[in-house]
Amino acid sequence: MSGNTFGTLFAVTNFGESHGPAIGCVIDGCPPGMELSEADIQVELDRRRPGTSRHVTQRAEPDQVEILSGVYEGRTTGTPIALLIRNTDQRSKDYSAIAQSFRPGHADYSYWHKFGIRDPRGGGRSSARLTAPTVAAGAVARKWLRERYGVQFRGCMTQVGEVAIPFESWDHVPNNPFFAPIADVSHLETYMDQLRKAGDSCGARVRVTASGMPVGLGEPLFDKLDADIAFAMMGLNAVKGVEIGAGFASVAQRGSTHGDSLSPQGFLSNNAGGVLGGISTGQDLDVSIAVKPTSSIITPRESIDTTGQSVEVVTKGRHDPCVGIRATPIVEALLALVVMEHALRQRAQCGDVRQAVAPIPASA
Amino acid sequence: MSGNTFGTLFAVTNFGESHGPAIGCVIDGCPPGMELSEADIQVELDRRRPGTSRHVTQRAEPDQVEILSGVYEGRTTGTPIALLIRNTDQRSKDYSAIAQSFRPGHADYSYWHKFGIRDPRGGGRSSARLTAPTVAAGAVARKWLRERYGVQFRGCMTQVGEVAIPFESWDHVPNNPFFAPIADVSHLETYMDQLRKAGDSCGARVRVTASGMPVGLGEPLFDKLDADIAFAMMGLNAVKGVEIGAGFASVAQRGSTHGDSLSPQGFLSNNAGGVLGGISTGQDLDVSIAVKPTSSIITPRESIDTTGQSVEVVTKGRHDPCVGIRATPIVEALLALVVMEHALRQRAQCGDVRQAVAPIPASA
Amino acid sequence: MSGNTFGTLFAVTNFGESHGPAIGCVIDGCPPGMELSEADIQVELDRRRPGTSRHVTQRAEPDQVEILSGVYEGRTTGTPIALLIRNTDQRSKDYSAIAQSFRPGHADYSYWHKFGIRDPRGGGRSSARLTAPTVAAGAVARKWLRERYGVQFRGCMTQVGEVAIPFESWDHVPNNPFFAPIADVSHLETYMDQLRKAGDSCGARVRVTASGMPVGLGEPLFDKLDADIAFAMMGLNAVKGVEIGAGFASVAQRGSTHGDSLSPQGFLSNNAGGVLGGISTGQDLDVSIAVKPTSSIITPRESIDTTGQSVEVVTKGRHDPCVGIRATPIVEALLALVVMEHALRQRAQCGDVRQAVAPIPASA
């Protein structure tokens, strides 16, 4: 593997650059016989799409997906599903200056050193735009897992900069541009407006869960379910931390309180976050990530160019002041891809995938 | 893959159960021509070995490694290196009661549901004992990376339970049983003694770094260096959280401070933790993990048995009250395995592995 | 893997159906910095293209390739190279009859049983049309191997039906529609004309070689160079046999004549076909394949339908009477993909790829 395929049995190979002709992916391993149309995928792409509020980038990316293969008369055939998204909003401009200097916090420096060449247009391969095919592939996995096992993936924002967001209800999430689980987001809007005026950016904390989980998914010793979740999440642009269940809070916990007790009715708590020994328990998966502040800011920064000389860098253009705001549909998709992979692995080795008897879903 | 192989080009296949005849691993892909003896490996196994202080389990596991293949006249031949560690301290006892009930916080429940059968002796496959072959394989990777590129892996404990441990110097780490970077650990000893008397356990925070890093390691879009680090760390027994660089602190940071500026002399800070866009920058890798409290405690816990009936579980035996204490050599090994894998991938695609020009090592 | 990716380090993921919107592939792992344009690829696609003589199918497939990603300002960037070929000659017709019966010698029966659904249009996924993306990917590998190491891939037809074709010169191959290494192909034209009139088809034997080979490519114990060659060749549509070097003739050979002796000037023969112990010797790779007769013939055949009832099957349409005729550019591409993969693996583990000292190229 050269790094652009996610998964083994449900293998999603991603391609494209931000300002190239197209982006997309090939899904290999989708079970045959599932009804699938472009509309099933488009609905998730639209949730991720920029330009939907003043708090996210104003780039116009219609992100219209085309299914090129793997579907016949509206059903998957078990052959590769290729998904194509043409790039349309490629503003032609002069990248020659950008191409020779390294923006702080960006992948410019590392890409250039790795490959000796990089596509600087709109971030090229390292652009968050490349999460669109992941969301598209995730939509396919989500549909199969929902229809087959009733698994549901939900995410929400739990902190923006210093502002923690309490959990009120999943019902609020689709009703505001922050994917926040609260009814009133006016203080978040104020916060973001101030940040934008200051020409700065902030980080975010995002939570993602899966409910209706089968038991037994995960392949220790190494390909544990939580290890693969951490791989998926940390691999997302701008993510600097991942927690499962109690996460870093478990450091100060005692064994007598951390270990989730069981009763005949199921687990009595979910400090584990739905995973024990790297294998799903049937409880809700519960994951949190830390998203760093957007690196593209208009505040001038000190840097160097490819010859090692000092330069001052200012990143103009249309950028999210908090990339975490649009992360929710992406992390839902990533979690779905991980669960899908392990569901197929469980079928391979153990022959079936089942729900556990009565684990109490402990996530709020 | 069925989950027991770590890495692709430097592939470590782990086998064994805690109380079976033996544990071990097969390393496939080690470059030929490196001097290697059992002593090179034993030194790292001895750092991980239990029974070295009163704060860790008193089990006697000599963990004597035997090289079965892949070395001829003291040099690696490029063929698989099989490492064998015989289990010696398998106290024969009656596991029939344990085998039928699920200990809270343990993998009993999930293994049983996944496979329909489990080896209950000493935790079987889910025992932390299976980290020994990982440490052994890591020793091989560390030697090659040190000799070839000068990379050095170091870890330390930064928090035990509620007690944060400040960083004083790497020099202190080998001089106390906690791998703590401080001169005086008497307060930690007192803390652990009280915990043990209370029959309880606590979590820990552990930090691991790599210095002398080459630039350009990591394979985006998915097999990013930080993604693979997160995979490795979260896959370690008891780990519930992983951070790279600023980690969760980056949520409340601003873009103007988080993004590491560059000067002709190198980076001016290391919020990135040595990775940008999933590719190493040449700065120190800087990773932190959260280790949950040991699940094996003598305090009685509420649980169920395989028939779904209520049972009370008490875990007797010789257990670490804080599994994080012995985690340091293991996470160093895991980080080495990740770096090794990506060094070989970089050679494959880009033909060489190089040091960046003058990145200032920013980790203390 | 779900079967649609060829290679690991130079990984080619193939997608599409014969009469779907498009076919193509994604190449992951191409080294950066190589000049690459669509013209480099199109030249090989044109060699494989149907409709170029009266002895092959008269379908008009322009097979125009578009590079969607991975190339910036005319050079590869090290990121995935997606190649797209739109299907244009999809004659709309009624496939309902074909869809319900199994043509002898075709994949209809096995696809239907495997997936429970199949795309019957033009053979769907099992069409030889899907070799086009392989040829395209092979063109990229060939260019890199030629520029970097001077490797050259050449193939020719050595038998059509009962007619053996002697080897005269590689120079003749591009000058006739059979890829035959002879000057006068009039007897082959007569043979094919008679076969077409009889409404029947015939098999072929095709040879493919690589010269200028580096030494040391191949990863025993299992991923041997010859094993991967056999995998590649047997996986090609209609192939029923593969030979390396002396092949089946070695059964009746003696050890005293089979084993290729060496002199200070190199090997004195090439019964090995360029591979010893699964590793290239630097001699020419020499491979032969058996291609079965085309299954699509207008002679009526006895078969059954999906309900198990007897049916008579006649395959109309535009089909090659000898699919082996167009196999040459495809097997050259496949051999190039195998060599490319192992060249990158050799770089990964052993650090470089070299020519052996003076092996005499023994293939004619």
Place this chain on the structure above:
Amino acid sequence: MSGNTFGTLFAVTNFGESHGPAIGCVIDGCPPGMELSEADIQVELDRRRPGTSRHVTQRAEPDQVEILSGVYEGRTTGTPIALLIRNTDQRSKDYSAIAQSFRPGHADYSYWHKFGIRDPRGGGRSSARLTAPTVAAGAVARKWLRERYGVQFRGCMTQVGEVAIPFESWDHVPNNPFFAPIADVSHLETYMDQLRKAGDSCGARVRVTASGMPVGLGEPLFDKLDADIAFAMMGLNAVKGVEIGAGFASVAQRGSTHGDSLSPQGFLSNNAGGVLGGISTGQDLDVSIAVKPTSSIITPRESIDTTGQSVEVVTKGRHDPCVGIRATPIVEALLALVVMEHALRQRAQCGDVRQAVAPIPASA
């Protein structure tokens, strides 16, 4: 992968050298719950064992297997099964001469060029001794496939040197040292005696079949069942050719006779060898291989040493005059490993593995 693992879902990682401390393998992915003991494996190892007749090497290798992991109370647990075979017959002798020259037909030359170092003792890693762990792993696969689906693997010798062996009955195979399907093997004994007296060696043709095959195994476009069979067979020491079904005879066949017709009672012939479009049809798998003459002969051969100087090589020691004689149990094991892998893949993607309705087994 670095080449020493066979399979992905039923992954067998092989290690060891001919005269090192031990050889063995780790099987990852075996389904849980199957009864398994060392006796199940030993029976197949004993079929492969040398020293059982005067026509094979007289080396004494007891090849006693030890199960190190993955089995609890006589049943597989779904965790890795490590198998260990200690080397016992390592005659200490001076390898310094052999180590510096390249025996014709051997892997000495290519290993030395690839790795820059090689273990010369008894052929080191390239010895046919390393097929023992493959036979052991194959025994596990065979047992599961037999118990679960009723698949049976059988092989026999069909030609020794110039002497073709007609097929009489499978019943004869275990009753003679040649695995020949004939009652009277006296002419084969005479042939081998003469060959041995002449100090020479000969090749062989071996056939291997699987009956009771499920339908639908194989993952086109690339990981076809027949492609993987070719990979497995060509990867075996000394194999130079592989055929499926009609094999090279199909070159001279007509489409009207090659394509296997179907009736409501099943297929009417088996030119396909049990595979159509890379997917099993439920008919018997039918495979033939060409084994080259043993390279180790006492007749002096011309060669060079590592400095490029001419040397004369004579291979003394205890060698099989026809390595094909002992190939039968090995190719049965390899075929079982391939079928096992694809059975698990079929479960993963399509959810189950089934027998086709009434394909007539066409192999004799």
